[in-house]
Amino acid sequence: xxxxxxxxxxxxxxxxxxxxxxxxxxxxxxxxxxxxxxxxxxxxxxxxxxxxxxxxxxxxxxxxxxxxxxxxxxxxxxxxxxxxxxxxxxxxxxxxxxxxxxxxxxxxxxxxxxxxxxxxxxxxxxxxxxxxxxxxxxxxxxxxxxxxxxxxxxxxxxxxxxxxxxxxxxxxxxxxxxxxxxxxxxxxxxxxxxxxxxxxxxxxxxxxxxxxxxxxxxxxxxxxxxxxxxxxxxxxxxxxxxxxxxxxxxxxxxxxxxxxxxxxxxxxxxxxxxxxxxxxxxxx
Numbered sequence: 001x002x003x004x005x006x007x008x009x010x011x012x013x014x015x016x017x018x019x020x021x022x023x024x025x026x027x028x029x030x031x032x033x034x035x036x037x038x039x040x041x042x043x044x045x046x047x048x049x050x051x052x053x054x055x056x057x058x059x060x061x062x063x064x065x066x067x068x069x070x071x072x073x074x075x076x077x078x079x080x081x082x083x084x085x086x087x088x089x090x091x092x093x094x095x096x097x098x099x100x101x102x103x104x105x106x107x108x109x110x111x112x113x114x115x116x117x118x119x120x121x122x123x124x125x126x127x128x129x130x131x132x133x134x135x136x137x138x139x140x141x142x143x144x145x146x147x148x149x150x151x152x153x154x155x156x157x158x159x160x161x162x163x164x165x166x167x168x169x170x171x172x173x174x175x176x177x178x179x180x181x182x183x184x185x186x187x188x189x190x191x192x193x194x195x196x197x198x199x200x201x202x203x204x205x206x207x208x209x210x211x212x213x214x215x216x217x218x219x220x221x222x223x224x225x226x227x228x229x230x231x232x233x234x235x236x237x238x239x240x241x242x243x244x245x246x247x248x249x250x251x252x253x254x255x256x257x258x259x260x261x262x263x264x265x266x267x268x269x270x271x272x273x274x275x276x277x278x279x280x281x282x283x284x
Contacts, residue, residue: 017047023082029268031099037258039079041183041243046083048222058088061116068118072127073152074108089116125158135176154186156197169208174233183245185256209238216241
């Protein structure tokens, strides 16, 4: 399917992902905190999910037959909030309240405050277990719901992730898709230096998953992988998306320094210039 994706669709998704990245920079500057690197790396994946793959309705956020999205790497909440706002789930100007006291947009997703969020996450290694439960529930209720769990690669160091993978394979949950944002870094440094997870693809296949490795910034490959996962109804799927930590901002790319650091005003302006804004727009 990757080769069949219209160029106009790719361009539209690229433009939306660029807006997500701009929002992420602004939100982290205003809140003086957040997680820039992993939010920038996952922006394309969340854009593809919310603007193309998922059956959701912004006018009916609690629609029973909607597809579910579990952002297990909850520290990338800024990217999720931006994508949800751009998709029409809530006003975009609410993004300015990110991480403020009393705001619905806390540092980690909160489904009680935000009905369009399917799971409260942030404790790494737990989101996939919730996604497995949702997928099993949908099958028992004979609903067409599909469940997508977005994990960070650092989460693949957690035992709970592998227990949940075993459960998904045991129940042959063909309506479950695991998306791993494989940007190669966590808070303390490179994944493979802190606690290596390779050979990741081979492990996932051995656990019984239809596994595909893609460029997580190429929308043709992303949408193609999702199409292949939909066709694999006999077992769950994993998409290992090779991404760049800090994608889109040269001085933030491929380093753990920006995992949880907020930018200064000058750094944010530099980032926004690289993300296509004019000098006057970047300085606002």
